[in-house]
Amino acid sequence: MTQQRLLPVSRRAFLAGGTALASGVLASPAILRAEPAAVKVGLIHPVTGFVAYNGQQSRLGATMAIDDLNKAGGIKSMGGARLDPLLGDSQSKVEVGVSEVEKMNEQGVAAYIGCFQSPVGIAASQAAAKYNTPFLIDVGASDLLVTRGLKNVFRLKPGFGVCVDQGMAALDALNKGANSMAKSAVIVHESGEFGTGTSKLLSSKLPSIGIQVKEVISHDNPTRNFDNIALRIRSLAPDLVMMSNYQNEYVLLARTLYQQKVNLAGFYSFLGGGFNYKFVKEMPDVSQYMMDTNHWFNPKSEKAQALKKRVEATKALFTYELYLSYSVVMLLADALEHAASADKEKLLAALSASTFKAELMPYGPTKFVNGQNQGGRAATLQSLKGDIEVIAPAEFASAKAVFPRPKFT
Amino acid sequence: MTRQDLLPGLALVAAIALPLVAPGYLVDVGMLVFFLAFIGQSWNISGGFAGQTSFGHAVFFGTGAYTSTILQITFGWNPWLAWPAAMLAGAIVGWIIAVLSFRAGLRGSYFALITLAFAEAFRILANSLPFTHGGLGMLIKADPRPANFQFRDPIWFYYLALGLCIVSLLIAWQLTRGRFGARLVAVRENEDAARALGIDVFAEKVKALSLSGAIAAAGGTFYAQKYLYIDPNIAFGVDKSIEMLLVTMVGGAGTIFGPLLGAFALTGINEATRALASVVPALKNVQPLSLIVYGVMLILIVGRLPDGLTVLFRRIRRHA
Numbered sequence: 091m092t093q094q095r096l097l098p099v100s101r102r103a104f105l106a107g108g109t110a111l112a113s114g115v116l117a118s119p120a121i122l123r124a125e126p127a128a129v130k131v132g133l134i135h136p137v138t139g140f141v142a143y144n145g146q147q148s149r150l151g152a153t154m155a156i157d158d159l160n161k162a163g164g165i166k167s168m169g170g171a172r173l174d175p176l177l178g179d180s181q182s183k184v185e186v187g188v189s190e191v192e193k194m195n196e197q198g199v200a201a202y203i204g205c206f207q208s209p210v211g212i213a214a215s216q217a218a219a220k221y222n223t224p225f226l227i228d229v230g231a232s233d234l235l236v237t238r239g240l241k242n243v244f245r246l247k248p249g250f251g252v253c254v255d256q257g258m259a260a261l262d263a264l265n266k267g268a269n270s271m272a273k274s275a276v277i278v279h280e281s282g283e284f285g286t287g288t289s290k291l292l293s294s295k296l297p298s299i300g301i302q303v304k305e306v307i308s309h310d311n312p313t314r315n316f317d318n319i320a321l322r323i324r325s326l327a328p329d330l331v332m333m334s335n336y337q338n339e340y341v342l343l344a345r346t347l348y349q350q351k352v353n354l355a356g357f358y359s360f361l362g363g364g365f366n367y368k369f370v371k372e373m374p375d376v377s378q379y380m381m382d383t384n385h386w387f388n389p390k391s392e393k394a395q396a397l398k399k400r401v402e403a404t405k406a407l408f409t410y411e412l413y414l415s416y417s418v419v420m421l422l423a424d425a426l427e428h429a430a431s432a433d434k435e436k437l438l439a440a441l442s443a444s445t446f447k448a449e450l451m452p453y454g455p456t457k458f459v460n461g462q463n464q465g466g467r468a469a470t471l472q473s474l475k476g477d478i479e480v481i482a483p484a485e486f487a488s489a490k491a492v493f494p495r496p497k498f499t
Numbered sequence: 500m501t502r503q504d505l506l507p508g509l510a511l512v513a514a515i516a517l518p519l520v521a522p523g524y525l526v527d528v529g530m531l532v533f534f535l536a537f538i539g540q541s542w543n544i545s546g547g548f549a550g551q552t553s554f555g556h557a558v559f560f561g562t563g564a565y566t567s568t569i570l571q572i573t574f575g576w577n578p579w580l581a582w583p584a585a586m587l588a589g590a591i592v593g594w595i596i597a598v599l600s601f602r603a604g605l606r607g608s609y610f611a612l613i614t615l616a617f618a619e620a621f622r623i624l625a626n627s628l629p630f631t632h633g634g635l636g637m638l639i640k641a642d643p644r645p646a647n648f649q650f651r652d653p654i655w656f657y658y659l660a661l662g663l664c665i666v667s668l669l670i671a672w673q674l675t676r677g678r679f680g681a682r683l684v685a686v687r688e689n690e691d692a693a694r695a696l697g698i699d700v701f702a703e704k705v706k707a708l709s710l711s712g713a714i715a716a717a718g719g720t721f722y723a724q725k726y727l728y729i730d731p732n733i734a735f736g737v738d739k740s741i742e743m744l745l746v747t748m749v750g751g752a753g754t755i756f757g758p759l760l761g762a763f764a765l766t767g768i769n770e771a772t773r774a775l776a777s778v779v780p781a782l783k784n785v786q787p788l789s790l791i792v793y794g795v796m797l798i799l800i801v802g803r804l805p806d807g808l809t810v811l812f813r814r815i816r817r818h819a
Binding site: 138179181183184185186188189192193195196209212213216219220234238240280281282283285286287290308311 | 522523524526527528531626633634635636638640641643651653722726727728730731732733738770773774790
């Protein structure tokens with residue numbers, strides 16, 4: 091007599107499969123439990139207030155980077171831990187920035203990124219120091235940020251001291267190439283920490299390259315009319331106007347000088363807050379031939395160009411805040427990979443020893459000394475035919491500079 | 500004693516207990532509320548009790564912040580000692596502005612504008628003078644020791660702000676009971692009538708502004724020690740003046756608890772709307788949401804309660 095099989099598999103196979111299935115089902119909560127905890131990253135930017143656009147760009151760059159990292163599998167050395175952004179708005183106020191630090195600390199933040207405005211960054215990073223939490227400066231020009239001896243502060247980009255030195259060298263080379271025709275300058279700067287610090291450096295260093303400073307003009311934020319300053323510049327008849335101010339004032343001053351047809355050999359700004367694609371695309375005539383030494387992406391980097399395309403596809407602009415914040419998130423992710431932990435001590439040690447390659451930027455390998463990256467450098471740019479071209483350093487240059495600029499007819 | 504009379508005592512106990520049970524973030528928010536109430540009370544003394552509306556109270560705040568910071572950084576003073584010096588400087592600036600303005604017969608909107616002009620002038624001076632480090636601002640070296648007016652645990656700044664707020668409430672309470680306060684109210688209601696009653700209107704107004712200046716200056720020093728960095732815009736910026744004015748107007752000008760209620764309401768609304776914008780996924784990228792809600796709430800409060808939030812408490816008391 092043959093035994094009829096009710097199941098198409100043997101009893102032994104059925105039992106083995108059933109056991110495997112049951113153990114799989116029973117073990118699944120353990121698998122879920124094993125999923126690594128997300129690493130919370132505090133993003134503190136002025137997304138409202140008078141520099142809201144810049145803050146929003148920073149937030150966009152940082153959140154894009156976090157999305158990219160999470161899609162790529164998170165932090166591998168931490169079992170694929172995802173980054174979880176905590177969004178904070180400093181409202182351009184010091185006390186609100188500090189309040190955000192406190193709030194995010196309660197939420198278990200592993201590191202902060204911010205804050206665009208140096209005064210907010212100074213106070214917020216100081217507050218983060220109490221908890222020994224890393225604070226990465228994405229944008230913030232003041233060298234005070236990294237000269238206070240705080241062990242938790244790291245800045246990937248160069249400060250205005252380095253930017254001025256590099257811009258000065260580029261200007262000297264340009265001027266010498268034009269038979270040193272520029273002999274005088276007027277400096278126009280915003281009256282805050284960033285503009286004043288930059289203008290002081292410029293005033294002391296310009297004579298060393300044969301350019302005399304005829305006058306230093308400071309203006310408040312916000313300033314909504316530059317007619318008088320333009321008239322003053324016209325009466326002083328300098329060869330160069332050198333500007334150091336935020337977005338709105340930068341654009342307004344440039345437009346006023348253009349409208350009043352103030353003839354100059356060149357406009358040369360340092361960390362010009364308004365020298366970006368928005369300005370160049372919206373006002374190609376005004377911006378034509380203007381030059382700026384600023385944070386800029388490496389135009390020869392494929393990753394930078396790909397990110398630029400993605401950003402522009404969303405109708406946003408590829409401004410320096412965006413790719414600096416993006417790069418700083420990548421720096422943090424790299425440190426997390428090396429630390430293999432979000433433990434603050436380990437993360438601080440990993441950041442201090444970081445050799446991160448900022449692929450979007452024209453930087454050398456990262457090396458932090460007192461929290462300042464020594465590999466960071468600025469680029470000198472020129473607006474040409476409605477686009478922004480890199481004119482120095484030579485290895486990243488995408489165009490040849492036009493200097494002096496043609497006169498108004 | 501009615502149940503309403505117990506309210507301040509209960510609120511004080513709750514305020515003292517808050518840091519023991521609340522997370523650090525709420526402690527920081529509480530500190531901001533008491534700090535705002537304190538500097539708001541300085542505006543309330545001259546603007547609310549004496550009726551001298553100022554648009555430039557930041558001039559006193561900034562004077563205090565810069566005086567103590569300069570004494571500390573440049574001359575090596577201990578910040579605790581620099582604090583009374585800063586208050587004295589604030590009082591002197593208040594006295595000077597009052598003497599110049601009231602001698603010239605400035606009242607109402609003219610006085611408000613002259614205070615705004617003084618604040619702007621001080622801001623420009625702070626931007627230009629070498630001993631204030633100009634636009635670079637002044638950084639106080641972090642050295643968190645209580646002897647240095649710096650604390651590692653933020654709880655102490657909270658208690659300090661609470662203490663300052665209580666002192667300012669006691670001053671306001673004294674004004675509602677004492678002769679000086681009565682004279683100020685008389686001046687506010689009708690200067691000519693007050694003069695006819697034998698009140699030295701000029702002297703009373705000068706005293707009010709000097710006292711107000713000293714209190715705002717104390718707030719300036721507190722701010723500088725808490726955040727360890729000041730610059731001309733932070734210290735003398737018009738937004739500080741507006742903050743002081745706003746908390747008092749929203750809470751109730753010329754009342755004891757007006758600035759405290761105003762600070763509580765405005766800080767609460769601001770924090771709640773900011774939290775909403777960062778937590779609710781659909782609102783995460785609606786950047787100015789907090790400001791829109793803040794503005795709408797402000798319009799509603801000022802529109803529905805022109806005498807401030809203290810009116811609500813009076814209504815409750817009346818119905819009780």
